Amino acid sequence: MTVTAGLDVGGAHLKVALVADGRTIAAHQVLCPLWQGLDKLDAALTDARPLLARAERFAVTMTGELSDLFPDRETGVHTLVGRIEADFGQAARFWMGPHGFGSGGEARARHADVGSTNFLATAALIARKHSDALLIDFGSTTADIVPVVGGAVRPLGVSDAERQATGALVYTGYTRTAVMAVACEAPFGGQWVGLAREYLATMADVRRILGHDLSGIDLHATADGKGKSLEESIKRLARMLGRDARDGSAEAWGGAARHIRELQLRSIHDGATRVLSAVDVGPQAPVIAAGIGAGDVHEIARRLGREAIDFGVLAGANASCLDFATGAAPAVAVALLLDAETS
Incomplete structure (x- = not known):
């Protein structure tokens, strides 16, 4: 063999x-x-x-x-x-x-x-x-969106420059992207609170707050070089809102984290809808979910009204x-x- x-x-x-x-x-x-x-x-x-x-x-x-x-x-x-x-x-x-x-x-x-x-x-x-499919590979740094039609790959550009202009490359990552690159504000205490435009927290922190298991996939240091516990992730996100962790409940920090994650998912969904508007991928064609963020790709596929299949399968x-x-x-x-x- x-x-x-x-x-x-x-x-x-x-x-x-x-x-x-x-x-x-x-x-x-x-x-x-x-x-x-x-x-x-x-x-x-x-x-x-x-x-x-x-x-x-x-x-x-x-x-x-x-x-x-x-x-x-x-x-x-x-x-x-x-x-x-x-x-x-x-x-x-x-x-x-x-x-x-x-x-x-x-x-x-x-x-x-x-x-x-x-x-x-x-x-x-x-x-x-699959003769027809839509690949969405959501990795630690970027999301690639690539249509397959009639058994042929139909990329909307090959270079990064071309793909960023067509929605086929969304520069947002499941773990490494800074929160300040995803959201400008978040809901907290009944208000929209502007977020610090500083490298204080990442999307890995957001996902830990939301209960995602990042063991084995979040390998890089945190924004402050400290640990990766739930409490430490809340502390980093709280700083984005000009606060300390003790200033809010677990539910309050979870609400802010959910909003930030939602904005990130929308950016990938928007890229997918742009790609689908340019290339006629049949309505029954599945989304092939790849990358460490494949679980979130399943949610995007649901919003697109399509079946999702994990690449590993x-x-x-x-x-x-x-x-x-x-x-x-x-x-x-x-x-x-x-x-x-x-x-």
């Missing part, structure tokens, strides 16, 4: 998946704050070594070239390709968007097709399973890694696509 590893090298996380015989058998997410230096990628690869050691070939996609570690995207692609090649040599194949997989040399020559086209891999795999993931396979969809997708191409 040949095992193929998929790697999605991001600017905040390294996601790794293993597939064999067309099934996803393992998936994992590793902390990788690439903006702090290439040594963070080295550490992430070391952390993932037990999984990677089981693989014979490696499918690679990336968004880490966007990191402000690099002066431009081309430099980022060239650097990351070289770093991966140093570890895996010719066994590494790089996803080049519409051009499929290529060698390191081909990836450098097509750097614009390599950087930040991981969403196309996820959509390409979906197109093999579509990818045939083992029960032991079903949630991580959904959360690491591009890594799973490139592994499955290379597995099918070379088996």
